[in-house]
Structure formats: structure tokens, C-alpha cells
Amino acid sequence: MWTVMPSPIGDLRIVERDGSIVAIEFSPFNQPADGRPLGSRSDDDPVLVETVRQLTAYFDRELTDFDLPLAPVGTDFQRRVWTQLEKIAYGETASYGEIAGRLGMTNAASRAVGLANGRNPIPIVVPCHRVIGANGTLTGYAGGLERKQQLLELEQDALF
Known part of the structure; x- marks a missing residue:
């Protein structure tokens, strides 16, 4: 699942899989680098909602440390x-x-x-x-x- 949020550095697409954040992408958005489908947009998925909340607080200078479930794919x-x-x-x-x-x-x-x-x-x-x-x-x-x-x-x- 994914959502898009506005930010001072342009729109951000946040991608969640299996309860963890796997990507944050800058606009303009491309196809996923790992070739897997994004799934459907969900603006009310709890992990995505919390990520948007924390990113908003970061951009508002109210948050300095993130506490999110992350699952980056890489070597x-x-x-x-x-x-x-x-x-x-x-x-x-x-x-x-x-x-x-x-x-x-x-x-x-x-x-x-x-x-x-x-x-x-x-x-x-x-x-x-x-x-x-x-x-x-x-x-x-x-x-x-x-x-x-x-x-x-x-x-x-x-x-x-």
C-alpha cells in the first residue's frame, strides 16, 4: 500500500509492505525500483498514517528521531x-x-x-x-x- 503527502521539498510517496515502510520516494514518482507492484493507495493505513504524522512533525521541526517499522530492501x-x-x-x-x-x-x-x-x-x-x-x-x-x-x-x- 502507499500514500502521498505534501512536504516542503515536494510530494513524497510512502510505500508500506507487510506492516513496514519500504520506500519514501520524491516526486516525480517512478515505477518501484524492485519491480514489485505498489498495491493500492491507502490514506488510512495505520503505518502510513503514522509515517505521515512523523514526517509532518519532522518538517515542522518538532521531531528529531523517527520511530517507524522499516524494511529497506538491499544487499x-x-x-x-x-x-x-x-x-x-x-x-x-x-x-x-x-x-x-x-x-x-x-x-x-x-x-x-x-x-x-x-x-x-x-x-x-x-x-x-x-x-x-x-x-x-x-x-x-x-x-x-x-x-x-x-x-x-x-x-x-x-x-x-
Whole structure:
């Protein structure tokens, strides 16, 4: 099942399967990456309603930590990277190299971390926007660099 919610960074499509969130997609929406059908739209499914509530609170600067059932689909390595992303605190950032180090890998694994980061199917909740280049620059983001900057600014502004 899925629903769509408006947000300051454009409409978001939230996809639920078996009681867990499997994707949050930026508009314009594409077909599901894993090729499975989305199912029907449901604006009253409890998991989707709660996800919309928490995302709305996040955008209103009232929520800094999400508490949602997540089931991202990916390789073992990708899931390990995504787990590390969830440990980056609200308003903080980390470099691709730092994430590689947290995984027990050398800085040479930064590129692999970047590729896994870019395949994160649940952006915002799994905060891939908090990963930046080693020199502090904003680097690729599936939703576009403008959205990445907006999300980082939202979190920074909320801290002050």
C-alpha cells in the first residue's frame, strides 16, 4: 500500500509492505525500483498514517528521531551502510569516509559507501542527506542537491 503527502521539498510517496515502510520516494514518482507492484493507495493505513504524522512533525521541526517499522530492501552491505546512517544525529553530518571507518573499512571504501547511500530507499527517515564529502561539500543525492540542502538547513535551523 502507499500514500502521498505534501512536504516542503515536494510530494513524497510512502510505500508500506507487510506492516513496514519500504520506500519514501520524491516526486516525480517512478515505477518501484524492485519491480514489485505498489498495491493500492491507502490514506488510512495505520503505518502510513503514522509515517505521515512523523514526517509532518519532522518538517515542522518538532521531531528529531523517527520511530517507524522499516524494511529497506538491499544487499547486506547496503543494509549495513543504512544502519550507520541512522546513527548520524539530527543536525549532524558525516563523510563517506567516516561511514566506511565505522564499518571497519578504510577510506578507500568511501565510493562503495556512496553508492549504497545513493540506493537508500527510505530517505529522510534513514538520513542519507546527512552524508557529505570529506571536504564538507554537498555531494550527490537521489532527490537532488537542492533537496539535500533544504533538509540540512531545516535541521540546522531547528538547532538554533
